[in-house]
Amino acid sequence: MGGKPSKQGDVYSYGILVLEMFTGRRPTDKMFKDDFNLHNFIKMALPERLVEIVDSSLLLRDVEETTERREDERRYSNNESIEIDSEEENIDFEKPNEMSVILQECLVSVLEIGLACSEESQNERMNMGDVIKELQHIRNGYLGVGIHGQRLRTS
Numbered sequence: 001m002g003g004k005p006s007k008q009g010d011v012y013s014y015g016i017l018v019l020e021m022f023t024g025r026r027p028t029d030k031m032f033k034d035d036f037n038l039h040n041f042i043k044m045a046l047p048e049r050l051v052e053i054v055d056s057s058l059l060l061r062d063v064e065e066t067t068e069r070r071e072d073e074r075r076y077s078n079n080e081s082i083e084i085d086s087e088e089e090n091i092d093f094e095k096p097n098e099m100s101v102i103l104q105e106c107l108v109s110v111l112e113i114g115l116a117c118s119e120e121s122q123n124e125r126m127n128m129g130d131v132i133k134e135l136q137h138i139r140n141g142y143l144g145v146g147i148h149g150q151r152l153r154t155s
Contacts, residue, residue: 008122015039015117015125022111024055039118046115047108054107106142109134 016027019038027038045053113134116126126134 006122007128008125011117011125011128011131012119012122014128014131015114015119018110018114019118022055022058022107022114023053024057025053039115039120042111043115046111047104050104050108050111054111058107102142106138109138 016038019042020026023038023042025038025041029038032038032041042053113126113131116124117131119125
């Protein structure tokens, strides 16, 4: 913004970087003019239009990983007679726009961190210590790690 380097400026830059990475859009994209910017674009879309704004390569990767995990679970369940989580049974792997509920929640949470870090007012920006805690919480939720480090689901 033309000011001196500061921690709050670094927080802003980090937030914009997060938004860029997860949407695949740059703040210099031609669609962003006047007061319409990457921050506002994402803020207006969340959470209802997540699939429209997130980088499609992230969605395809989730579909592939979930498909592999389900195949492994089926093989395992045939040998050990363990039931597969019925919530994931409803995912249509042929449609890349459909994603697991867990991934949706994680993506929304990460994008909200990006938004909180890229607030225009530096006093409203998220503290980096809180960012780290929140990202660890999101990661643990996505990987299915419980409070005491035990594994809650296979991946």
